[in-house]
Amino acid sequence: MAYSEKVIDHAENPRNVGTLDKDDPNVGTGLVGAPACGDVMRLQIKVNDDGIIEDAKFKTFGCGSAIASSSLATEWIKGKKLEEAEAIRNVDIVNELNLPPVKIHCSVLAEDAIKSAIADYRAKQAARQAAKANAQ
Amino acid sequence: MDPFATLGAPRRFDLDLAALEKTHRELSRALHPDKFASASASERRAALEKAASVNEAWRVLRDPIRRAEALFQLEGIEVGETKEPKPSPAFLMEVMEQREELAEARAKKDLDRVRKLAAAIGERMKAAQERLGAAFDGSSRSADELARLLPLLGEMRFYRRFLDEASAIEEEAEEALLAAEANGEKVHA
Structure with a gap:
């Protein structure tokens, strides 16, 4: 199958590959997998006190399209507010990367990963607030 | 299509794959176009279609994942991207x-x-x-x-x-x- 140039670029030179400390209260970790193909993707965000994603890292074990989708996702969400990052839809990724229909699930995975990282960050923050309230 | 019926195999997960491979080979041989050289066009086409389904059935049954998918589907349970539960x-x-x-x-x-x-x-x-x-x-x-x-x-x-x-x-x-x-x-x- 022919990959688009943008997919090849991201797959060969993925941006923001790596790990953030998952125990850091400002880090949210999203872990998603596609049972239909066996791809697994981890996307992490580091959020500052203004609610802006100041760093994002990913690690994906999967095909070129899955790597490109998550690489692009980290590029897009860096510097964005949580609400803005949440608004990213998989179709945006499909359009940017020219993904063929059989690879659309890769973009869905990336969207799920963003949402799951944000949800994890928020759950952590809520737990911290609760702990603070209890301590007082 | 029921790949189990196509190859005359019992509808179960554990199969005798060696025996099944033999069945597949024999059926393929019996359905080979050479055997239908003097047959009518419709008989030739029917043999060709049967040979294709025999091959496909063997590809499904010899692969444990595809075999399991077929078993679920035959029980009316849908498989695939949107039908299966998300992994924990x-x-x-x-x-x-x-x-x-x-x-x-x-x-x-x-x-x-x-x-x-x-x-x-x-x-x-x-x-x-x-x-x-x-x-x-x-x-x-x-x-x-x-x-x-x-x-x-x-x-x-x-x-x-x-x-x-x-x-x-x-x-x-x-x-x-x-x-x-x-x-x-x-x-x-």
Whole structure:
């Protein structure tokens, strides 16, 4: 199958590959997998006190399209507010990367990963607030 | 299409694959176009179509994942991307860790480690297949009971990805070794 140039670029030179400390209260970790193909993707965000994603890292074990989708996702969400990052839809990724229909699930995975990282960050923050309230 | 019926196999997960391969070969031979050289056009077409479905049935049944998919589907349980449950966070965490270990072993060219990791995943693949074998054993079970086993399909696909990657690493290492030998370098085993 022919990959688009943008997919090849991201797959060969993925941006923001790596790990953030998952125990850091400002880090949210999203872990998603596609049972239909066996791809697994981890996307992490580091959020500052203004609610802006100041760093994002990913690690994906999967095909070129899955790597490109998550690489692009980290590029897009860096510097964005949580609400803005949440608004990213998989179709945006499909359009940017020219993904063929059989690879659309890769973009869905990336969207799920963003949402799951944000949800994890928020759950952590809520737990911290609760702990603070209890301590007082 | 029912691949079990096409090859005359019992509708169960555990199959005698050697016997089935023989059946496939015999059917293919009987349906070969040479045997229909003097037959009518419609008979030739029918034989061709039958041969294609025999081949497809064999491809499905010899592959444990596709065989399991067929069994679920024949029970009216849909499989595929949107039909199967999402893998649990704990399972994904484990897969991620295993894949990272494998990537690390590859970077370090630690083939022993690669083989050990693959063997461990191979055991889990086997365990998943045993559970499918016990459930799809030819006796009748409720669709609800069988549907609860649907996550096994996704798990097996993750295991297969892992095992494919591990064999690719081993092949890569063997090729590097052969290339080194061809260059007349001293190779330490």
